[in-house]
């Protein structure tokens with residue numbers, strides 16, 4: 105679905121923004137642009153964009169602006185008038201910046217990246233660029249998991265959380281452009297193609313106490329319109345075997361309650377909508393006290409949360425959400441049977457799920473959203489039928505609730521326990537999704553949202569891909585091809601979307617083992 109922001113001019117987008125932190129300046133020794141290769145709506149819904157924008161603009165002698173994937177109409181207009189993609193703040197063409205910082209949350213956004221670069225007057229492949237072009241630095245969860253498919257596009261890729269290595273970016277302001285690659289190749293966490301020896305250690309912030317990760321700019325044109333999002337913790341204790349976030353944000357770290365309340369109180373001067381962000385809000389150690397403190401604020405914030413565990417003690421949280429006017433609650437049982445759930449290390453019993461929904465509906469949260477995966481290793485027809493039985497059971501037990509069921513194809517991710525799992529081909533996956541969705545749609549008060557089997561196959565191919573995919577990504581992106589052309593391009597690059605195989609092991613290693621994931625102990629920071 106198209107976002108309204110796609111039809112707005114940059115002046116209209118800028119005029120609807122309220123800056124919480126200092127906006128990007130134009131004048132500075134080093135001029136950077138943060139490029140997000142998806143729409144303004146999607147990019148500004150990402151806390152990573154806000155965080156990087158704040159952190160980069162907080163560095164001395166460095167200014168950072170933003171650029172996003174233009175709409176189809178805007179792309180045509182740029183091509184027709186031979187104009188270049190430019191920054192939101194000052195309409196500066198991308199190729200006029202010194203540094204282009206690219207962040208990506210989803211592998212499929214890499215399909216848009218070469219187009220953005222091309223429109224910005226920057227050759228997508230590193231081999232076609234010179235020091236006269238901006239330095240391309242990539243970072244974000246997909247890069248940290250497996251940067252190989254886009255390695256040949258970037259001058260450097262950063263692996264991990266940016267906070268501990270900000271001094272290295274600051275140092276670039278004092279160095280000539282032609283020394284950046286060599287300098288970064290000596291710094292931890294930076295992968296400079298042709299210079300860095302692998303494996304590269306993922307970097308992470310040991311403490312979050314002094315770091316605020318929160319919305320930098322309020323705008324109505326995001327998924328969380330005019331909401332101030334703030335990260336309360338990073339990482340997850342659970343360790344589900346399919347989950348990338350559970351791996352690349354280790355260890356679990358919590359911010360002290362006081363470090364959350366101060367920024368929230370300040371943000372209330374701009375908006376009452378506050379979003380608490382965490383892999384599992386339920387796991388926050390002082391959740392009851394935090395909820396109580398938020399209820400006491402004047403004005404009381406209208407709180408929403410990113411996700412929670414059904415088996416957590418969520419009662420204080422449910423009370424806060426209901427008092428905030430929320431009606432919905434989201435849980436992720438992932439599978440229909442407890443057996444399959446246990447096999448992917450998702451520790452949630454059906455009984456706990458029912459109790460979680462009981463507590464939520466008792467508090468007035470009667471719109472229940474549930475996430476399921478299809479195509480997990482070891483899954484049988486019985487497991488898929490059990491998704492329908494489970495939801496049917498819920499509709500009977502909770503006649504006052506409505507249910508939105510999200511069913512998504514399983515996509516194996518590097519560095520997870522299921523990194524080498526076989527997945528059904530996309531035609532089979534489409535059939536599996538259709539069978540479950542059709543049965544669910546017959547149930548009363550149930551809405552179904554099913555993911556795309558085709559795009560899950562593309563995502564799997566990219567997430568487990570290697571350098572050979574770069575040519576397919578560049579061709580697919582700059583020519584804006586459809587799925588059948590994409591399938592041909594991927595096949596030419598050695599990746600068969602019709603039957604995605606298990607990734608090759610070379611010398612006992614998977615391609616993405618060029619990235620080392622430190623297994624850090626759980627931190628007590630901030631408690």
Ligand code: SF4
Pocket residue numbers: 340341342343344347348349350383384
């Ligand atoms: S609980 Fe959620 S965030 Fe944590 S490991 Fe499992 S799926 Fe990932």
